[in-house]
Amino acid sequence: MVSKCYCCNVGEEETIQHIFLTAPIAQKLWNHFASCAGINIEGLHLQQLITTWWDWPAKHKLRQILKAMPTIIMWELWKRRNARRHGREVAYEKMKSQCHKTAQMLLRVKYPWIKGGDQDWKDMIAILNTYKPKLHFRPVHWDPPDADCG
Template sequence: MGSSLFWFDNWTGLGPLYFLTPADFYCNEEINNVSDVVTKGRGHEPTIRNNLPEDLANYRLIDVQPPYRGDELDKPWWMLETKGDFTASLHGSISEAKEKKGMFTRRYGVWHFKVPLGDVLRSWGYHMPSMCSCCASPKEETVHHIFLRCETAQRTWSYFSAAGGINIAGMHLHQLIVKWWTTDVLPRMKPIFYAIPSIIVWELWKKRNGDKHKDKVSISRVIFQASRNIQQLVKVRKPGIRSVPHR
């Protein structure tokens, strides 16, 4: 249905268009989703040409044909496989590298041809759902739990959502992220609101891994690190502001 973000998702295969445009290029922030430049299943050529540099507009963007169904969200496409489905294709890639240099097996210990792939995956915990290490009571470590429902996630999202005027009560993770992307704010704030969910999810993932490997991080530290990343993003986008507050 074209729900991917026009500027920030890699819907063309070239990478996020926001980062492919020149630094001084004005990105029309009224265009949010791919559907905004699609008419009857085709890219609307005048709109694309009016809102992208000529070289990008000419690079087959007009011919990119997103499946256009009004009732189905866009889905991730695994670009290493022609079917588009994620697979554990690491075995083939590293085995091929081993034949060339052997560095993966001898230096880093990533793979050895005598160790079955299933044993490696089981050693990484893929054979069973693990338990969340930051909750007082055992909870299954699902994506939804790690990034939204556990205490750390709840307090972190609540901290930033309160400042952003977003009510997270009863939301699923996908709904919450979309809410950050679609909240009606001043145009200069939109890139910040687009980035905040990624920043929060990244810090939550770092905490989860730290807890698993005996390097525990406090909830306050997660919020601090996310705030610092947001602060740095504002400094990059608005270099004229001399003092950007951390909170």
């Protein structure tokens, strides 16, 4: 007996691939975040998609956030699937917003010195791609003690 998918109204079989990647709302969510990061996910299977995010060539600080994004996106898709399973609806905009908030929280926890506040995903990528820390230094000069003090 095939189980009906709760994540969409298409009536597809509920599979991991469908819930997390091929369902229309999943594709829309992935495409939003991937396109802003410059990642092409067209035609990838779920494992390939995750690996693409993990291996994406980006600056170190951005890579750390990109590695977390598949988990963040899949968690929102799973929560939506379960909400629909129990008769509640979750809109795409709410899912997108929650992914943004989670990424922002991760940014604040991982890099608290980077100021930015509540920027959107595209701005977050730009900030992490162009971030250069300000180095503060104080010159120190040492004078040897007088020979008479010994």
